[in-house]
Amino acid sequence: MFYQWYEMTHAALSPARAMADATRLYYKNPVNPLAHTQFGRSMAAMAEVFERVTRRYGKPEFGIESVSVGGSRIPVREEIVWQRPFCRLIHFTKGHGGARHPGPKLLLVAPMSGHYATLLRGTVEDMLPNHDVYITDWVDARMVPLADGRFDLDDYIDYVISMLHRLGGDTHVMAVCQPSVPVLAAVAVMESRGDPYAPQSMTLMGGPIDTRENPTAVNRLAETRDIDWFE
Numbered sequence: 001m002f003y004q005w006y007e008m009t010h011a012a013l014s015p016a017r018a019m020a021d022a023t024r025l026y027y028k029n030p031v032n033p034l035a036h037t038q039f040g041r042s043m044a045a046m047a048e049v050f051e052r053v054t055r056r057y058g059k060p061e062f063g064i065e066s067v068s069v070g071g072s073r074i075p076v077r078e079e080i081v082w083q084r085p086f087c088r089l090i091h092f093t094k095g096h097g098g099a100r101h102p103g104p105k106l107l108l109v110a111p112m113s114g115h116y117a118t119l120l121r122g123t124v125e126d127m128l129p130n131h132d133v134y135i136t137d138w139v140d141a142r143m144v145p146l147a148d149g150r151f152d153l154d155d156y157i158d159y160v161i162s163m164l165h166r167l168g169g170d171t172h173v174m175a176v177c178q179p180s181v182p183v184l185a186a187v188a189v190m191e192s193r194g195d196p197y198a199p200q201s202m203t204l205m206g207g208p209i210d211t212r213e214n215p216t217a218v219n220r221l222a223e224t225r226d227i228d229w230f231e
Contacts (some may be wrong), residue, residue: 001140003216010056020179023047030199060118067094067128076128082135084099084147086155088137089163090117090127103133103231105171107163107199112138112156132166132182153182165197173199180207 013096027035027044034040074094082089083181094102106127110117117137127133136159141151158182161193183202190198205217215223 002090003200007142008055010149012056020047020050020054024051031114039053051089056143060115062090062094062118062121064121064125067125069094069129081134082163084159085144086139086141086151087123088114088139088161089166090135090137091100092133092135094123094128094132103130104132104200105167106131106133107167107171107173108133108135109173109175109179109183110136110138111176114179123176131172134163136163153185157186157189161190164190164199167197169197169200171197171199172201173201174203175205175207177206180204180209183207184209 024031024044024047024189027040029035033038035044059172062078064076066075068074077093079091079093081091108120108127109122110120117135124133124135138160144151156179160173160179164173164186173183173187184204184207187199187202189195
């Protein structure tokens with residue numbers, strides 16, 4: 001029901017969003033004398049913020065076409081190697097023809113918290129020269145039919161285990177922020193079972209593992225920076 005309410009609210013705001021965009025253009029038009037006043041700039045800023053907040057953003061592309069390996073540019077292509085209703089596993093294949101430059105396998109688990117996996121584009125690009133990179137491409141839950149079932153923490157853990165099985169042994173796993181908890185749980189389950197496909201190493205970046213630690217290093221760093229640094 002919440003999804004229906006959200007979609008209905010978004011549709012109901014469409015006229016207001018169009019009006020806000022028109023207002024922004026009106027008060028930013030250099031021909032308009034009000035555009036050069038504090039009032040005009042405030043109106044344009046207010047309209048722009050409203051339009052951006054209510055806009056539905058499309059999914060950006062990774063756009064990684066090549067990477068430097070050993071001083072040479074190696075082509076990169078994306079390939080889906082595993083798929084479930086709520087997630088796809090993307091493999092960044094390096095090289096062409098019979099030439100391959102894989103490196104150690106790395107499963108990069110992206111956040112499933114309103115972000116696209118392309119949020120980690122820079123991380124993928126930095127890891128590609130020395131690793132065989134795979135990344136979780138989570139599907140927007142509103143696009144998944146109800147017939148495909150629910151998705152909870154247990155399913156999240158099962159997905160991670162299934163992906164590690166798909167990649168086989170000698171795999172390293174890295175979780176960024178939100179997936180740190182399910183990745184830690186998945187690895188713990190695999191180790192307790194003596195699973196031969198348990199990862200060789202696990203890296204948890206910025207994840208809420210010990211909630212007793214508050215504020216964390218991330219919180220303290222954020223408090224020392226102003227808004228311009230984040231932008």
